[in-house]
Amino acid sequence: MNAKVFVTLKKGVLDPQGKAVQHSLGSLGYGNVQDVRLGKYVEIKLDETDKAKVDSQLKEMCEKLLANTVIEDYHYVIE
Amino acid sequence: MNAKVFVTLKKGVLDPQGKAVQHSLGSLGYGNVQDVRLGKYVEIKLDETDKAKVDSQLKEMCEKLLANTVIEDYHYVIE
Structure with a gap:
């Protein structure tokens, strides 16, 4: 199963x-850009077919390693 | 309008x-992880309501600044 994880900085x-x-972007002439936020995008390939297990595993991975939950939010999609 | 840009390394x-x-992740006990690829995730807020214009502008931004098209692919969604 493949998963896509998005890690973004919390609001504020x-x-x-x-x-x-x-x-x-402003210097390049794009004056209409109001805000830009950068985050991380992680593609994970898992040897696992049980979607519920993948879901709980991904949550753990994000909490433990992929995101710093003090300052970052995360969400993921499983495909 | 808001846009989400995903920049990933090309295959290979x-x-x-x-x-x-x-x-x-393997050290943490997730031995079923077969592959991990890291990329960038960019949220852009644009003061523009014309979707076609936003689309062409985002393409330019990616080509010029956000992605290194020699080694990176990009795609984006407009919301």
């Missing part, structure tokens, strides 16, 4: 990298 | 960061 947490990208 | 391009995550 400063995102200097996103601001840098926003500024660069 | 080595992803040492992904391998490191895969190895870490």
Whole structure:
């Protein structure tokens, strides 16, 4: 089974990298860019067919390793 | 309008960061992880209501700044 995990900074947490990208886009002429937030995108291939098991495993993986839950949110989709 | 941009390494391009995550997941007991690929996830807020214009603008942004098209693929969704 394949899973896609998205890790983003929580609302209210400063995102200097996103601001840098926003500024660069502004310099390139895209003045209509109001906000940019950067996150991580993780594609995971699992040797497992039980969707419920994959779901609980992914939750654990995010909590333990993929996301820093103090400052980051995560969500995932299983395919 | 909001857009979500996904930037991933092309197939065949080595992803040492992904391998490191895969190895870490293995150490944590998730031996059924077959592959991990890391990418970027960019949320962009645009002050623009014309979807066609947003689409062409996002394509330009990806080609010029957000992705290195030599080694990376990108796709985006507009909401």
